[in-house]
Amino acid sequence: MRLWAPLLRRITSVEYRFYSTMAAKRIAVCQMTSVADKSKNLEVVTQLIHDAAKDNAQMIFFPEACDFICDNKKDTLASAEPILTGNTVKQYRDLAIEHNVWLSMGGVHEQDETNPNKMFNTHIIINSKGEIVQTYRKLHLFDVEIPEKNVRLKESDFCNPGRHIVTPVDSPVGKIGLAICYDMRFPELSTTLSVFNADILTYPSAFTHATGVAHWHVLLRARAIENQCYVIAAAQTGQHNSKRRSYGHALCVSPWGEVLADCGDSAPRYALAEIDTVREVRRNMPVFQHRRPDVYSLYALSLRKDRLPEHTENFAPVENRTADAAVDEPANVFGHVKVPESCVFYKSKLTYAFVNLRCVIPGHVLIAPLRLAERNKDLTDEEAEDFFRTVRLVQKLMERVHKTESCTVTIQDGPDAGQTVRHLHCHILPRRKGDFIENDHIYLELAKHDQFTPKYPGKPARSLEEMRTEATMLREEIKKMTEEER
Structure with a gap:
């Protein structure tokens, strides 16, 4: 000293x-x-x-x-x-x-x-x-x-x-x-x-x-x-x-x-x-x-990092901030909810990929098996192969669309891991340097992004029209990408 x-x-x-x-x-x-x-x-x-x-x-x-x-x-x-x-x-x-x-x-x-x-x-x-x-x-x-x-x-x-x-x-x-x-x-x-x-x-x-x-x-x-x-x-x-x-x-x-x-x-x-x-x-x-x-x-x-929704100008009441109901439209099973067909941008024999109701960051999309399988262990070998092939394809797509070279690819497999929808799904989130103050804080946001209640606003829901527009764009982009690779 x-x-x-x-x-x-x-x-x-x-x-x-x-x-x-x-x-x-x-x-x-x-x-x-x-x-x-x-x-x-x-x-x-x-x-x-x-x-x-x-x-x-x-x-x-x-x-x-x-x-x-x-x-x-x-x-x-x-x-x-x-x-x-x-x-x-x-x-x-x-x-x-x-x-x-x-x-x-x-x-x-x-x-x-x-x-x-x-x-x-x-x-x-x-x-x-x-x-x-x-x-x-x-x-x-x-x-x-x-x-x-x-x-x-x-x-x-x-x-x-x-x-x-x-x-x-x-x-x-x-x-x-x-x-x-x-x-x-x-x-x-x-x-x-x-x-x-x-x-x-x-x-x-x-x-x-x-x-x-x-x-x-x-x-x-x-x-x-x-x-x-x-x-x-x-x-x-x-x-x-x-x-x-x-x-x-x-x-x-x-x-x-x-x-x-x-x-x-x-x-x-x-x-x-x-x-x-x-x-x-x-x-x-x-x-x-x-x-x-x-x-x-x-x-x-x-x-x-952002202001609370209720402290933001033009904030709509909680009861109005949900996706519009799809009228007379086919839907896909996703746990206890339905995903409108118009929000799906890719579908294989056993898996589908769809845009997100509440995004942690822009480009946050989801992939799930068509069958209601709750956990990773519940997939058949054929489903697992198809599911992870789709994960790789969608990651490549989102990096292309959002002009990034990195993605967070994560599965919350079980309730103690943060799974709130009892249907296996993978989150794909295109990443840029500095999008979170500390890189791993994305997992904290991911764990609570869909807890949207009056006491805990979470992430606001997007409109059905907004989700449809994104899905249409992604369908076009995945078509271009696959054609270029032939």
């Missing part, structure tokens, strides 16, 4: 700033005391955005519950709004446009339109054009009772947890990893976001006063140091009502663990900080290269 000491002393926060580029980005981290009155909270948000924008902040970060804080479940649920059609988020979007800034609205109460007794705690990123760039639903709900500290909060009484880690969001100030408040106590989440190249970790919070005194600065500095990321944690502060008091101290922490901004316990206010490259600190102490994935690993991640 003595040999390393001189080097470590040189890598100080002062030298970190010396190494940083001249292209630093300015952020504002905000602090407020939300109450039950949404209009009063919006006035505070509006003034903070106005003032921070005048100070040339490119992105402004607001705390959890920036829309409101009520003192009971009934009023909380009644005050929640949908993301796309709610007035509060519309006002935030208008403010982003008016002041030409990006906004992190750290945790609004999102109405669950499928369940009037629950809501979501949702972090929204809005760009300077007023567009919702990304959303994140809080994964870890704060269900804590500490009688001696007079702390009791059961977030699960009125809130549903999110289901995805959201991959870092590109912004003018860097790649942002999204989280909310209590999430900071779970280092697996921050490690995942840093592995996916986050420059900034955000923890918009309404931290209780008792836990804040003990843990706030320690946890946030630890997340910054161990992940070599900036940490931005906008905060609620002060007495919201007779039941609730927040700690405050909205922070910005550097990757070296230096507190660059601290709002103390007053509100409303904001603090400015310069966000720069994390490259130098990661180069000088390459902890990511020193990880031991052969010994430990983050191996079961539920990741989301």
Whole structure:
């Protein structure tokens, strides 16, 4: 350790700033005391955005519950709004446009339109054009009772947890990893976001006063140091009502663990900080290269790169997002469902290939035996030969059509392997470099791509017309390919 000491002393926060580029980005981290009155909270948000924008902040970060804080479940649920059609988020979007800034609205109460007794705690990123760039639903709900500290909060009484880690969001100030408040106590989440190249970790919070005194600065500095990321944690502060008091101290922490901004316990206010490259600190102490994935690993991640369908403009209700029923058309057996003949693009003596209702990536097609054989072991020798001959043919076709040189070819053989249709089938997915942040994450998406329910949207179904069009094109292409090979 003595040999390393001189080097470590040189890598100080002062030298970190010396190494940083001249292209630093300015952020504002905000602090407020939300109450039950949404209009009063919006006035505070509006003034903070106005003032921070005048100070040339490119992105402004607001705390959890920036829309409101009520003192009971009934009023909380009644005050929640949908993301796309709610007035509060519309006002935030208008403010982003008016002041030409990006906004992190750290945790609004999102109405669950499928369940009037629950809501979501949702972090929204809005760009300077007023567009919702990304959303994140809080994964870890704060269900804590500490009688001696007079702390009791059961977030699960009125809130549903999110289901995805959201991959870092590109912004003018860097790649942002999204989280909310209590999430900071779970280092697996921050490690995942840093592995996916986050420059900034955000923890918009309404931290209780008792836990804040003990843990706030320690946890946030630890997340910054161990992940070599900036940490931005906008905060609620002060007495919201007779039941609730927040700690405050909205922070910005550097990757070296230096507190660059601290709002103390007053509100409303904001603090400015310069966000720069994390490259130098990661180069000088390459902890990511020193990880031991052969010994430990983050191996079961539920990741989301795109926005949720219900947070996307022109989203149709779940009940309308299924393939159109085929009218008076022959169909092929596929487990418990039927595949319209018009969606089949290849058929041999014992096997057929068809386009997919829900695609993980473009060109995702399926191959199945004509007979309802549930498992690979259930095929006869003749069926197996025909089936795998078809797999090779279709893989060649999809690489030709999609101009790739690689495919994921996979069979989920049995329920414990992720098989949801009790009919043997092979997935063919044409692959390009970078189509997934980590190559093998395609298997995680494949495992859940067809779980389309109100609580878990999965992949939306395509229309029958869209599927027919693709099948027609593939029939033509396979005809050309076979003719060229004669």
